[in-house]
Amino acid sequence: MKHVLIIGNGISGITAARHIRKQSDFRITVVSEETKHFFSRTALMYIYMGHMGYEQTKPYEDDFWAENRIDLVHDRIEGVDFNKKVAHTQSGVPLAYDALILATGSKPNKFGWKGQDLPGVQGLYSFQDLELLEENTHPPLCSPKERKVKQAIIVGGGLIGVELAEMLLTRNIEVHFLIREDRFWGGVLPKEEGELIRRHIESHHVKLHFNTELDEAIPGEDGRVHQIRTKDGRLMDCQLLGLTAGVSPNVEFLKNTELALNRGILVNEYLETNIPDVYALGDCAEMKTAISGRRPIEQVWYTGRMMGETVAQSICGERIAYSPGHWFNSAKFFDIEYQTYGRVNAELAPEEEHFYWENIAGDKCLKMVFDKETKRFIGLNVFGIRLRHELLDQWLNEERDVEFIISNLKNANFDPELFKGDEKAIIQAYNKEFNAQLELKKKRWKQIFALK
Amino acid sequence: METNFRIEMKAIKYIGGVIFGLALLIFILSAMLGPFTTNQQEVQALLSEKQFAQLDSYFQEELYDRDFQFGFQMAAVIRTGYENTNRWAKKEARWDDVLFERKMDLSSKIVRGANKSAVQEDKGLFLFLTFGLGIIGSLMWVLPNVILLGKKGIKNNHYFQQSSTNRGWIGWLVFACLVSFYILLYFFPDFITNWIIVTDPLSMALNRGAASQWFLYGFLYCVVMSVMGVRMFIKYRHNRYQMFRTSSVLFFQICFAFLIPEILVRFNQPYYDFKNIWPLDYDFFFQWNLDAMLSNGTLGLFMLVWGIVLILVGVPVMVYFFGKRWYCSWVCGCGGLAETLGDPYRHLSDKSVKSWKIERYLIHSVLVFALVMTGVTLYTFFSGDQEVLGVQTQDVQSAYGFMIGSVFAGVIGTGFYPVMGNRVWCRFGCPLAAYLGLVQRFKSRFRITTNGAQCISCGNCSTYCEMGIDVRWYAQRGQNIVRSSCVGCGVCSAVCPRGVLKLENGPEEGRINDNPILIGKKGIQLSKNVTS
Numbered sequence: 001m002k003h004v005l006i007i008g009n010g011i012s013g014i015t016a017a018r019h020i021r022k023q024s025d026f027r028i029t030v031v032s033e034e035t036k037h038f039f040s041r042t043a044l045m046y047i048y049m050g051h052m053g054y055e056q057t058k059p060y061e062d063d064f065w066a067e068n069r070i071d072l073v074h075d076r077i078e079g080v081d082f083n084k085k086v087a088h089t090q091s092g093v094p095l096a097y098d099a100l101i102l103a104t105g106s107k108p109n110k111f112g113w114k115g116q117d118l119p120g121v122q123g124l125y126s127f128q129d130l131e132l133l134e135e136n137t138h139p140p141l142c143s144p145k146e147r148k149v150k151q152a153i154i155v156g157g158g159l160i161g162v163e164l165a166e167m168l169l170t171r172n173i174e175v176h177f178l179i180r181e182d183r184f185w186g187g188v189l190p191k192e193e194g195e196l197i198r199r200h201i202e203s204h205h206v207k208l209h210f211n212t213e214l215d216e217a218i219p220g221e222d223g224r225v226h227q228i229r230t231k232d233g234r235l236m237d238c239q240l241l242g243l244t245a246g247v248s249p250n251v252e253f254l255k256n257t258e259l260a261l262n263r264g265i266l267v268n269e270y271l272e273t274n275i276p277d278v279y280a281l282g283d284c285a286e287m288k289t290a291i292s293g294r295r296p297i298e299q300v301w302y303t304g305r306m307m308g309e310t311v312a313q314s315i316c317g318e319r320i321a322y323s324p325g326h327w328f329n330s331a332k333f334f335d336i337e338y339q340t341y342g343r344v345n346a347e348l349a350p351e352e353e354h355f356y357w358e359n360i361a362g363d364k365c366l367k368m369v370f371d372k373e374t375k376r377f378i379g380l381n382v383f384g385i386r387l388r389h390e391l392l393d394q395w396l397n398e399e400r401d402v403e404f405i406i407s408n409l410k411n412a413n414f415d416p417e418l419f420k421g422d423e424k425a426i427i428q429a430y431n432k433e434f435n436a437q438l439e440l441k442k443k444r445w446k447q448i449f450a451l452k
Numbered sequence: 453m454e455t456n457f458r459i460e461m462k463a464i465k466y467i468g469g470v471i472f473g474l475a476l477l478i479f480i481l482s483a484m485l486g487p488f489t490t491n492q493q494e495v496q497a498l499l500s501e502k503q504f505a506q507l508d509s510y511f512q513e514e515l516y517d518r519d520f521q522f523g524f525q526m527a528a529v530i531r532t533g534y535e536n537t538n539r540w541a542k543k544e545a546r547w548d549d550v551l552f553e554r555k556m557d558l559s560s561k562i563v564r565g566a567n568k569s570a571v572q573e574d575k576g577l578f579l580f581l582t583f584g585l586g587i588i589g590s591l592m593w594v595l596p597n598v599i600l601l602g603k604k605g606i607k608n609n610h611y612f613q614q615s616s617t618n619r620g621w622i623g624w625l626v627f628a629c630l631v632s633f634y635i636l637l638y639f640f641p642d643f644i645t646n647w648i649i650v651t652d653p654l655s656m657a658l659n660r661g662a663a664s665q666w667f668l669y670g671f672l673y674c675v676v677m678s679v680m681g682v683r684m685f686i687k688y689r690h691n692r693y694q695m696f697r698t699s700s701v702l703f704f705q706i707c708f709a710f711l712i713p714e715i716l717v718r719f720n721q722p723y724y725d726f727k728n729i730w731p732l733d734y735d736f737f738f739q740w741n742l743d744a745m746l747s748n749g750t751l752g753l754f755m756l757v758w759g760i761v762l763i764l765v766g767v768p769v770m771v772y773f774f775g776k777r778w779y780c781s782w783v784c785g786c787g788g789l790a791e792t793l794g795d796p797y798r799h800l801s802d803k804s805v806k807s808w809k810i811e812r813y814l815i816h817s818v819l820v821f822a823l824v825m826t827g828v829t830l831y832t833f834f835s836g837d838q839e840v841l842g843v844q845t846q847d848v849q850s851a852y853g854f855m856i857g858s859v860f861a862g863v864i865g866t867g868f869y870p871v872m873g874n875r876v877w878c879r880f881g882c883p884l885a886a887y888l889g890l891v892q893r894f895k896s897r898f899r900i901t902t903n904g905a906q907c908i909s910c911g912n913c914s915t916y917c918e919m920g921i922d923v924r925w926y927a928q929r930g931q932n933i934v935r936s937s938c939v940g941c942g943v944c945s946a947v948c949p950r951g952v953l954k955l956e957n958g959p960e961e962g963r964i965n966d967n968p969i970l971i972g973k974k975g976i977q978l979s980k981n982v983t984s
Contacts, residue, residue: 011909043910050613052799054902058917059924061804140613170609203603302907330906332949335605335690339906339951386951410765412955414903418692445959 003027004315005087005097007077011301012282014038014102015308016315017070023316028069029095031087033076035127037062040303044130045163049170050140054127082258082275099277099315102254102265103308106247106283106299109156115217120225121241124164136240137171149173151237153228155214156245157184159331164242165206166334176207176236178214180245190346192356193381196365197333204334204401217241237300247299249284264297269321279314281307291324293343300329326396327379328389336363341392342379344369352378355402357429359384359422366426370402377402385422386414391448403438406430412441461596468592468966475585482571482578482646484601488520490566498561503551506537515562523563527642530559559642560665564649571646580649583675594683604690606947608799608916617796622636623870631867638858658714670710673789677705679790687795693942693955695891697781701788709785722748724755727783731822732884734857737829738849768891774957775898776888777796777940786877789866790918791941794874798918801873807920811880811937818856819886825852838958858880879937889936897957899964900933902926907952913944927952934964 004020006013009032017028043057053417065072067237076090080100087095108123110116138148138392152168154161157179165175181187183194184201198208213231225241249264260266260274264286271279282304283297290296307323313320331338344367348354353372358365364384370377377400380392393410395405405412409423427440496504497512510533520526536556541549543591551558571578601607616622636644641664648668655663663671681702688694708727717723722744730736736759780787795842825848832838832845839845865877878885892898900923907930912922919937923944926933933944933953945953 040909040911042908043912046910046912047612050607050610051608052911054913056612059909061913138608139873236524237791239480282518304904304907328904328906330908330950335603337949337951386903386954389906393904408597414951416691416693416942417955420692449959451959451961451964 001025001027002098003029003096004099004101006030006101006103007087008032008103008282008284009034009038009072010041010103010105010282011305012304012308012363013101013306016101016103016312017308019309019312020315021068021070023312026315027071029071029073029097031073031075031077031089031095033074033090033229036074036140037065038073040126041125041172044124044127045167046168048130048133051084055395056222057078071322077253079253080171080257080259082278085277092195100279101311101315102144102273102278102280103282103283103304104250104284107250108160108243109248110243113214113216113246115219115225115228116243118217118219118225118241120239121217121243123243123247124160125247133167137168140171144172147172150241151176151238152240152242152261153178153236154244156243157181157186157208158188158244158246159185160247161242161244162201162333165201166204166243168240168242169206173204173240174207176238177201177209178212178230179210180207180213182210184208186346188346190344190348190354190381191368192358193367193383196358196362196383197336200334200336247283249286249297251284268301270314271307271309271322272314279311283313287322291322294324294327302328326393330391333383336384337386338381338383339385339387340379340381341387341389342369342396344379344381355406355433357422357426359425364422366422368402368405375401375403377405380405381407386446387412388414388448390450394450402429403436407438408447410441411448415444458599460770461599464594464599465596468480468589468594468596468618470589471585472589472593475582479582479586481648482582482650483567484522484642485571485646486519486521487568488523488526488563488566489517489568490526490562491516494565495562498565500553501557502549502670503553503801506551507533508543509643510536511741520566521673523567523569523645524640524643526566527559527563527640527676530562530642531555534558554640556640560645560648562664563642564645566643567724570949571649575650575652577644579653582650583671587675587679590679591682594686595685597686601687606686608912608947611799612795617799619800619871626870627867629779630869631863632861634867635906637665637669638862640695655714658711659717667714670714673785674706674710677702677788680795684792684795688946691946694946697942698791700782701784701791704783705785705788708783711875723750724756725785726755726758726789728785729767729779730759731819731826731887732784732786732882734822734825734850734852734883737826737833739828739829742833761953767888768895771888771891771898772896775896775938776885776892777898777938777955779888780878780939781941782887786861786865786882787939790869790874790878793866794869794918797869797874799873799881800871801875801916801918801920803914803917803920803922804979805922808922811920813882815882815889817888818860818881819883821852821856822883825849856883873918873920875920875939878939881918885937885939892938893934893936897960897963898940899956900926900938901956901958902932903950903952903954904932906950908950911948912947912949913953916943916947918943923953928934930965932963932965 004026006017006029009030013030017030020026020028037058039054039057040058040059043052046052047054047057078088078090080087085097087097089095094438106125107127115121120136122136123129124133138146152173153176154164155178157177161177165177168175183191184197186194188221189197202208214228215231216229217225218227218229225238227242227388228236228238251261251265254261254265258275263278264284265273266288267273267280267285270287271281271285273280283299285307287296303324307322310320310322327343328341348369351372352369355368366385367381368377369379376393376437406427410421413421413423415421423440427438430436431438488521514529514533515881534551538550611617614620635681641648649662649664649672651663651668655661655672657666684698685695704727709725713725735741746758779789828840828845828848831840860881861877865881868876907927909924909928911924917923918941919939921933921935921938923933940955942955945955
């Protein structure tokens with residue numbers, strides 16, 4: 001029987017395993033050095049904040065794996081012999097395979113800063129990072145005297161950084177953010193949204209330092225980080241330094257093998273590497289030719305899951321190209337949820353135009369990007385408003401224009417019942433800005449669920 | 453990062469905690485106050501002729517004109533006298549001499565009358581020292597959360613880290629207190645007459661009668677729900693669904709479960725909770741209740757018809773349009789307590805498949821038990837036979853009342869909040885929930901819609917589901933959640949950090965999507981008979 005070996009038990013590897021099991025009787029082994037069982041990486045922050053325990057972050061009960069004949073190996077892979085089709089584990093037990101799926105994930109970026117490996121300096125990606133953070137900070141609900149971290153500095157204004165800030169606040173730690181760009185998550189968010197998020201983060205008493213980069217982490221007498229120097233020469237105190245300036249593929253152990261690497265493991269549109277029967281997916285995979293409008297490496301939960309589903313088809317006999325459809329993503333910045341559908345870039349392309357609406361309180365907004373000429377809808381960002389994924393996806397497929405979407409926004413709303421919708425205010429703002437006379441359409445179930 | 457303002461708010465909170473603790477201590481200690489004395493005339497006035505004749509000789513030796521420091525000492529003596537009498541009567545087969553009134557009720561009457569304690573002297577003062585201080589203290593504990601929880605939004609910080617909400621020693625202490633309280637309330641009301649008479653002034657004002665243990669319970673229930681309702685209003689102030697829902701359960705508890713029945717009693721009408729529905733209201737078809745309704749003219753008849761219409765039409769129609777939430781988390785008293793007092797414990801419900809299995813066996817067994825018990829009751833009502841297939845109807849009723857009505861619904865249902873989550877009764881025991889659930893599962897427009905492929909499997913939804921539904925299991929597959937047990941509290945949707953879940957009533961078509969295709973996999977068709 002064919003043996004499929006999967007290295008990595010994150011969302012990509014586990015999705016592949018589950019879908020291979022759904023369609024085949026192959027022997028499946030999943031190896032991970034991180035934890036024995038699959039847990040949700042996105043929930044790491046909630047463990048630290050006490051919203052959940054580690055047990056609650058496991059999407060499947062522990063006996064699920066045996067029931068579905070997916071063997072779990074809690075071990076580290078030291079290297080792979082691609083010719084003999086054997087992976088070598090730290091414990092010395094070789095794992096022979098017929099097909100190999102590399103889903104090794106990422107590790108936090110370290111850009112060669114001086115002092116980047118000092119005690120008290122860390123990233124946040126793995127379960128071990130969380131354990132280290134517990135060690136580096138004081139326990140929850142301790143008395144003010146026991147607090148060993150008064151001030152923390154986070155480098156890099158992105159999603160993990162904002163999560164880390166939220167986590168540290170629950171332990172009464174003052175948080176400073178060093179952000180290279182002039183706005184929050186500047187590589188992704190347009191100016192208005194970045195501004196809204198800046199205000200919200202600052203309202204949580206987090207100090208943002210824009211256009212500021214880390215130069216060096218400086219140890220104190222105990223050898224732990226106690227200060228940093230910025231590139232413009234400022235010194236700032238801290239007892240914890242969080243490095244959250246992005247992540248890069250975790251491929252160290254595959255270097256100097258016949259596997260083709262760039263920043264990540266190079267794959268074609270079938271997620272196949274240069275070696276037969278070896279696939280790569282998720283954070284560690286790099287598309288040789290990026291799908292139009294997408295980046296070659298996408299370190300996103302959703303893409304990892306879609307890749308897992310795709311590769312499972314290929315391994316089970318139906319070779320299928322990875323085709324992720326329209327871009328979508330979501331996040332939460334403290335109390336403000338964010339969703340995006342289609343493409344909204346930080347800067348508008350020449351042929352694009354946008355419509356931006358923000359509520360009076362300044363904690364909700366909608367940004368729509370569309371084609372200047374044809375008004376074809378290209379993408380949107382929403383903050384503080386929930387929208388229906390399926391309907392937005394359908395509208396993108398149908399190449400609807402922006403006015404259709406604005407008029408039918410009630411159908412797309414996904415806020416909990418009894419919430420006051422903002423559709424009226426949005427359409428009024430649109431009419432005013434574009435001198436239009438659009439009327440808001442009533443909610444229609446038939447359209448929402450695409451019923452006949 | 454403590455601002456002075458926050459420190460002040462914390463100070464108010466902790467002072468409130470101390471005041472609440474003090475009120476609780478006074479409440480507990482007040483049960484120890486005495487003395488209790490009674491005499492032959494008083495007892496004769498309280499008991500029926502037969503009861504007095506049976507018990508008088510024993511009471512002459514052990515009870516009359518003696519000083520008891522504690523109410524429970526006197527209660528124990530009365531209980532012993534009662535038991536001796538009945539043991540003797542049964543042994544001698546003198547069935548006419550057996551006492552039928554429950555001994556706790558008989559004992560309560562006497563102990564109440566014998567109460568000469570400081571509580572009896574100044575009920576108003578004790579009402580203030582217990583309930584008054586308790587309300588002030590707990591509000592001082594709760595209100596500063598407006599500041600302390602930070603900006604509006606989901607703040608479940610430390611639920612898995614602090615002793616009170618993570619089955620630590622405080623949790624077990626609360627468990628012990630709640631269980632003891634329910635045992636005393638249901639089975640030893642004669643031990644706690646001091647607590648009961650504290651609410652006499654309120655009872656007099658409402659129904660012109662002295663308070664019973666059920667008046668005490670009803671009042672306490674409303675107070676606890678109101679204070680913890682304020683906590684809900686603060687915690688979920690960003691979420692209008694939760695605000696409306698909490699207002700609704702408070703309204704139905706205070707007006708329908710407490711005020712209206714008490715006022716009905718004041719006007720000599722049957723005690724009736726217009727929102728209680730059989731089989732949760734398991735004694736609705738009991739002889740005494742049917743008699744009460746049938747002998748009270750138009751209003752009584754209306755109550756009977758209203759009750760039956762709710763069962764046969766109200767439940768299915770409302771569940772069809774809104775799901776069982778219209779009752780369980782918007783109207784019901786048990787649900788109301790679970791959603792207010794129980795909210796801090798919701799994450800403690802077991803999410804395993806095994807517990808789901810136990811749940812299904814248990815709750816449907818209780819439903820069958822309720823049906824059989826009621827069937828037997830109605831047979832007796834119409835035929836006049838006291839027995840069905842050799843079993844006494846009254847024994848079936850007592851067994852149900854004791855096992856389900858008292859132990860399961862009360863002692864376990866609420867007592868176990870701090871260790872098994874806040875819906876133990878609703879999930880494992882409530883026969884009405886089982887009935888509502890069957891309709892919800894098979895014929896309803898209600899579902900929790902999963903938003904495309906946006907789920908990140910974080911597990912907040914499952915963790916905070918009080919009914920122990922593994923919401924994430926469905927959400928991460930892009931599947932809608934259609935489960936008989938879902939009470940529609942809306943918290944899964946509130947805690948979801950990615951806007952994935954929405955409770956809604958929509959067309960039946962497509963409500964259950966068994967093999968969903970996650971968005972973003974153009975060209976992939978999963979084979980139709982896939983499981984797991």
